[in-house]
Amino acid sequence: MNGHLEAEEQQDQRLDQELTGSWGHRPRSTLVRAKAMAPPPPPLAASTPLLHSEFGSYPARGPRFALTLTSQALHIQRLRPKPEARPRGGLVPLAEVSGCCTLRSRSPSDSAAYFCIYTYPRGRRGARRRATRTFRADGAATYEENRAEAQRWATALTCLLRGLPLPGDGEITPDLLPRPPRLLLLVNPFGGRGLAWQWCKNHVLPMISEAGLSFNLIQTERQNHARELVQGLSLSAERAPRSP
Numbered sequence: 001m002n003g004h005l006e007a008e009e010q011q012d013q014r015l016d017q018e019l020t021g022s023w024g025h026r027p028r029s030t031l032v033r034a035k036a037m038a039p040p041p042p043p044l045a046a047s048t049p050l051l052h053s054e055f056g057s058y059p060a061r062g063p064r065f066a067l068t069l070t071s072q073a074l075h076i077q078r079l080r081p082k083p084e085a086r087p088r089g090g091l092v093p094l095a096e097v098s099g100c101c102t103l104r105s106r107s108p109s110d111s112a113a114y115f116c117i118y119t120y121p122r123g124r125r126g127a128r129r130r131a132t133r134t135f136r137a138d139g140a141a142t143y144e145e146n147r148a149e150a151q152r153w154a155t156a157l158t159c160l161l162r163g164l165p166l167p168g169d170g171e172i173t174p175d176l177l178p179r180p181p182r183l184l185l186l187v188n189p190f191g192g193r194g195l196a197w198q199w200c201k202n203h204v205l206p207m208i209s210e211a212g213l214s215f216n217l218i219q220t221e222r223q224n225h226a227r228e229l230v231q232g233l234s235l236s237a238e239r240a241p242r243s244p
Contacts, residue, residue, distance in 0.1 A: 005058070005103040005114055005134070047072075050166060051156055053149065054079065056136035058114060065135065069156060074117070076133070092133070096121050099210035100157050102150040103134070104143070112138040113150040117157070118210040130206075158212065183208065183215040184233070186226045 051069040056062070068075040074097070076090040096119045103114040115135045120128040137150040152172045159166055159176055166172065185204075189197045197219065208215055220226050 004106055006106055007101060007103055050160075051153060051172075053137075053153070054139065055115065056112070056138050058134040058136055060112070060136060060138075067135065067153070069153070069160075071160060074157070092117070092119055092121075094157075094160055096128075097157070097161060098207050099161065099212055100154050101210075101212070102147065102154050104147070111141065111143045111146060112136045113143060113146040115150040115153050118207075120207075161211070180213050183213055185215050185217040186220060186229065187217065188220045188226070 047070055049068050049070060051067070053067055055065050055067055057065065063078050064080045066077045066079050068077075071094075073094055074092040076092065078090070098118045098120060100115065100117045103116055104110075105112065105114070113136075115137055117133050119131045119133065121131060122128055137146040137153075139149065140146050151174060155174050155176055156166060156172050158164075159172075162177075162180075164176065164178075167176070185200070185208075187196055187200050192199060200217075205215075205217075218229060220229075
Protein backbone atom coordinates (compact mmCIF):
# COMPACT_ATOMS: atom_id res chain seq x y z
CA MET A 1 0.00 0.00 0.00
CA ASN A 2 1.16 3.57 -0.57
CA GLY A 3 3.66 4.84 1.96
CA HIS A 4 1.46 7.78 2.94
CA LEU A 5 -1.49 5.56 3.87
CA GLU A 6 -1.59 2.72 6.34
CA ALA A 7 -4.08 0.01 7.04
CA GLU A 8 -6.21 0.42 10.12
CA GLU A 9 -6.66 -2.33 12.68
CA GLN A 10 -6.92 -5.82 11.26
CA GLN A 11 -10.66 -5.86 11.75
CA ASP A 12 -11.01 -2.58 9.87
CA GLN A 13 -8.75 -3.71 7.05
CA ARG A 14 -10.77 -6.82 6.46
CA LEU A 15 -13.76 -4.68 5.95
CA ASP A 16 -11.76 -1.71 6.58
CA GLN A 17 -11.40 -7.33 4.00
CA GLU A 18 -32.62 -20.58 0.02
CA LEU A 19 -35.84 -20.54 -0.61
CA THR A 20 -37.60 -23.88 -1.05
CA GLY A 21 -41.22 -24.66 -1.62
CA SER A 22 -43.53 -27.53 -2.35
CA TRP A 23 -47.12 -28.15 -3.25
CA GLY A 24 -49.21 -29.06 -0.23
CA HIS A 25 -52.89 -29.50 0.50
CA ARG A 26 -55.40 -27.07 -0.91
CA PRO A 27 -55.72 -23.75 0.99
CA ARG A 28 -58.61 -23.60 3.40
CA SER A 29 -59.70 -20.07 2.51
CA THR A 30 -59.75 -17.70 -0.41
CA LEU A 31 -57.22 -15.39 1.28
CA VAL A 32 -54.78 -18.22 1.94
CA ARG A 33 -55.29 -19.47 -1.61
CA ALA A 34 -54.52 -16.04 -3.01
CA LYS A 35 -51.35 -15.78 -0.94
CA ALA A 36 -50.25 -19.26 -2.01
CA MET A 37 -50.75 -18.44 -5.70
CA ALA A 38 -49.21 -14.97 -5.55
CA PRO A 39 -45.91 -14.68 -7.45
CA PRO A 40 -42.75 -14.14 -5.41
CA PRO A 41 -41.55 -10.55 -5.02
CA PRO A 42 -39.35 -9.36 -7.87
CA PRO A 43 -35.60 -9.50 -7.26
CA LEU A 44 -33.70 -6.31 -6.66
CA ALA A 45 -32.92 -4.69 -9.99
CA ALA A 46 -29.25 -4.69 -10.92
CA SER A 47 -29.39 -0.91 -11.41
CA THR A 48 -31.07 -0.09 -8.08
CA PRO A 49 -28.71 2.19 -6.08
CA LEU A 50 -27.79 0.78 -2.68
CA LEU A 51 -25.36 3.52 -1.69
CA HIS A 52 -24.50 6.88 -3.20
CA SER A 53 -21.93 9.38 -1.91
CA GLU A 54 -19.34 11.88 -3.00
CA PHE A 55 -15.67 11.06 -2.44
CA GLY A 56 -12.38 12.73 -3.06
CA SER A 57 -9.42 10.95 -4.56
CA TYR A 58 -5.91 10.05 -3.50
CA PRO A 59 -3.77 12.15 -3.60
CA ALA A 60 -6.12 14.75 -2.15
CA ARG A 61 -5.61 17.27 -4.96
CA GLY A 62 -7.06 14.92 -7.54
CA PRO A 63 -10.62 14.97 -8.93
CA ARG A 64 -13.78 14.30 -6.96
CA PHE A 65 -16.14 11.45 -7.74
CA ALA A 66 -19.73 10.39 -7.23
CA LEU A 67 -19.84 6.71 -6.27
CA THR A 68 -22.97 4.61 -6.68
CA LEU A 69 -23.07 1.01 -5.51
CA THR A 70 -25.58 -1.46 -6.98
CA SER A 71 -25.89 -5.22 -6.57
CA GLN A 72 -23.84 -5.75 -9.73
CA ALA A 73 -21.33 -2.93 -10.03
CA LEU A 74 -19.66 0.14 -8.60
CA HIS A 75 -20.36 3.22 -10.72
CA ILE A 76 -17.71 5.95 -10.65
CA GLN A 77 -18.43 9.37 -12.15
CA ARG A 78 -16.02 12.27 -12.04
CA LEU A 79 -17.57 15.49 -10.71
CA ARG A 80 -14.70 17.95 -10.61
CA PRO A 81 -12.75 19.59 -12.08
CA LYS A 82 -14.85 18.71 -15.16
CA PRO A 83 -17.93 16.46 -14.96
CA GLU A 84 -18.04 13.54 -17.35
CA ALA A 85 -21.10 13.27 -19.56
CA ARG A 86 -20.12 9.75 -20.52
CA PRO A 87 -17.78 8.27 -17.91
CA ARG A 88 -14.95 6.17 -19.30
CA GLY A 89 -13.84 3.25 -17.21
CA GLY A 90 -16.31 4.31 -14.55
CA LEU A 91 -18.14 0.99 -14.30
CA VAL A 92 -16.49 -1.65 -12.10
CA PRO A 93 -18.38 -4.97 -12.19
CA LEU A 94 -18.36 -6.67 -8.81
CA ALA A 95 -17.28 -9.86 -10.60
CA GLU A 96 -13.90 -8.13 -11.06
CA VAL A 97 -13.55 -7.03 -7.42
CA SER A 98 -11.59 -9.27 -5.05
CA GLY A 99 -12.05 -7.20 -1.91
CA CYS A 100 -11.71 -3.83 -0.22
CA CYS A 101 -10.39 -2.18 2.92
CA THR A 102 -10.32 1.12 4.78
CA LEU A 103 -7.12 3.10 5.31
CA ARG A 104 -6.00 6.17 7.16
CA SER A 105 -3.31 8.74 6.52
CA ARG A 106 -0.03 8.62 8.38
CA SER A 107 -0.42 12.35 8.97
CA PRO A 108 -2.22 13.01 12.28
CA SER A 109 -3.63 16.25 10.88
CA ASP A 110 -5.53 14.47 8.08
CA SER A 111 -9.13 13.92 9.21
CA ALA A 112 -10.08 11.98 6.08
CA ALA A 113 -10.50 8.22 5.84
CA TYR A 114 -9.82 6.19 2.72
CA PHE A 115 -11.79 3.46 0.96
CA CYS A 116 -9.73 1.19 -1.28
CA ILE A 117 -10.97 -1.50 -3.68
CA TYR A 118 -8.91 -4.25 -5.32
CA THR A 119 -9.92 -5.25 -8.85
CA TYR A 120 -8.73 -7.66 -11.53
CA PRO A 121 -10.11 -6.37 -14.85
CA ARG A 122 -9.48 -8.19 -18.09
CA GLY A 123 -7.00 -6.73 -20.53
CA ARG A 124 -7.21 -6.69 -24.27
CA ARG A 125 -5.89 -10.23 -24.55
CA GLY A 126 -8.18 -11.58 -21.84
CA ALA A 127 -5.56 -11.72 -19.08
CA ARG A 128 -6.44 -10.15 -15.73
CA ARG A 129 -4.23 -7.54 -14.11
CA ARG A 130 -4.42 -6.21 -10.57
CA ALA A 131 -5.58 -2.65 -10.12
CA THR A 132 -6.51 -0.57 -7.07
CA ARG A 133 -8.74 2.48 -6.67
CA THR A 134 -8.54 4.60 -3.53
CA PHE A 135 -11.20 7.15 -2.60
CA ARG A 136 -11.07 9.80 0.11
CA ALA A 137 -13.98 10.09 2.56
CA ASP A 138 -13.75 13.71 3.69
CA GLY A 139 -17.31 14.98 3.95
CA ALA A 140 -17.25 15.30 7.76
CA ALA A 141 -15.16 17.42 10.09
CA THR A 142 -13.76 14.56 12.20
CA TYR A 143 -11.84 11.44 11.35
CA GLU A 144 -14.29 9.25 13.29
CA GLU A 145 -17.20 10.35 11.11
CA ASN A 146 -15.23 9.92 7.89
CA ARG A 147 -14.03 6.52 9.06
CA ALA A 148 -17.63 5.44 9.70
CA GLU A 149 -18.55 6.45 6.14
CA ALA A 150 -15.62 4.55 4.65
CA GLN A 151 -16.50 1.53 6.76
CA ARG A 152 -20.13 1.74 5.61
CA TRP A 153 -19.05 1.43 2.00
CA ALA A 154 -16.52 -1.31 2.74
CA THR A 155 -19.10 -3.31 4.69
CA ALA A 156 -21.75 -2.98 1.98
CA LEU A 157 -19.34 -3.99 -0.76
CA THR A 158 -18.04 -6.95 1.25
CA CYS A 159 -21.60 -8.14 1.92
CA LEU A 160 -22.34 -8.10 -1.82
CA LEU A 161 -19.11 -9.95 -2.63
CA ARG A 162 -19.96 -12.66 -0.07
CA GLY A 163 -23.61 -12.94 -1.06
CA LEU A 164 -24.89 -11.52 2.22
CA PRO A 165 -28.12 -9.47 2.32
CA LEU A 166 -28.05 -5.79 3.12
CA PRO A 167 -30.65 -4.35 5.52
CA GLY A 168 -33.45 -2.55 3.73
CA ASP A 169 -33.66 0.50 5.98
CA GLY A 170 -31.21 -0.47 8.68
CA GLU A 171 -27.77 0.91 9.38
CA ILE A 172 -24.85 -0.68 7.55
CA THR A 173 -22.20 -1.48 10.16
CA PRO A 174 -19.33 -3.99 10.39
CA ASP A 175 -21.54 -6.12 12.68
CA LEU A 176 -23.33 -7.36 9.54
CA LEU A 177 -20.26 -9.38 8.57
CA PRO A 178 -19.91 -12.82 10.16
CA ARG A 179 -16.48 -14.22 10.73
CA PRO A 180 -15.27 -15.63 7.39
CA PRO A 181 -14.23 -19.28 7.16
CA ARG A 182 -10.57 -20.10 7.55
CA LEU A 183 -8.97 -21.55 4.45
CA LEU A 184 -6.49 -24.42 4.45
CA LEU A 185 -3.87 -24.08 1.73
CA LEU A 186 -1.64 -27.00 0.78
CA VAL A 187 1.30 -26.08 -1.42
CA ASN A 188 3.67 -28.51 -3.09
CA PRO A 189 6.90 -26.47 -3.29
CA PHE A 190 8.19 -28.73 -6.05
CA GLY A 191 5.13 -28.25 -8.26
CA GLY A 192 4.97 -25.89 -11.21
CA ARG A 193 8.60 -26.56 -12.15
CA GLY A 194 9.63 -25.57 -8.65
CA LEU A 195 7.83 -22.21 -8.80
CA ALA A 196 4.64 -23.17 -6.94
CA TRP A 197 5.62 -21.47 -3.67
CA GLN A 198 6.73 -18.31 -5.44
CA TRP A 199 3.46 -18.12 -7.39
CA CYS A 200 1.48 -18.74 -4.22
CA LYS A 201 3.33 -16.05 -2.29
CA ASN A 202 3.23 -13.44 -5.06
CA HIS A 203 -0.26 -14.01 -6.48
CA VAL A 204 -2.53 -16.30 -4.43
CA LEU A 205 -1.85 -15.04 -0.91
CA PRO A 206 -2.30 -11.34 -1.78
CA MET A 207 -5.70 -12.07 -3.35
CA ILE A 208 -6.82 -14.02 -0.26
CA SER A 209 -5.69 -11.19 2.01
CA GLU A 210 -7.47 -8.62 -0.16
CA ALA A 211 -10.68 -10.62 0.24
CA GLY A 212 -10.33 -10.36 4.04
CA LEU A 213 -10.00 -14.13 4.50
CA SER A 214 -7.78 -15.91 7.02
CA PHE A 215 -5.88 -19.07 6.20
CA ASN A 216 -3.51 -21.77 7.35
CA LEU A 217 -0.75 -22.63 4.88
CA ILE A 218 1.17 -25.90 4.87
CA GLN A 219 3.97 -26.83 2.49
CA THR A 220 3.95 -30.52 1.71
CA GLU A 221 7.18 -32.35 2.37
CA ARG A 222 6.82 -35.69 0.60
CA GLN A 223 4.69 -37.66 -1.80
CA ASN A 224 1.07 -38.20 -0.61
CA HIS A 225 1.65 -35.76 2.25
CA ALA A 226 -1.38 -33.68 1.21
CA ARG A 227 -3.59 -36.78 1.15
CA GLU A 228 -2.46 -37.72 4.64
CA LEU A 229 -3.19 -34.23 5.94
CA VAL A 230 -6.68 -34.16 4.43
CA GLN A 231 -7.55 -37.61 5.80
CA GLY A 232 -6.58 -36.52 9.30
CA LEU A 233 -8.16 -33.11 9.07
CA SER A 234 -10.75 -32.02 11.64
CA LEU A 235 -13.06 -29.51 9.99
CA SER A 236 -14.57 -28.53 13.33
CA ALA A 237 -11.14 -27.61 14.61
CA GLU A 238 -10.46 -25.50 11.52
CA ARG A 239 -13.72 -23.62 11.91
CA ALA A 240 -13.54 -23.12 15.65
CA PRO A 241 -12.55 -19.61 16.81
CA ARG A 242 -9.01 -19.37 18.05
CA SER A 243 -8.11 -17.61 21.24
CA PRO A 244 -5.92 -14.52 20.79
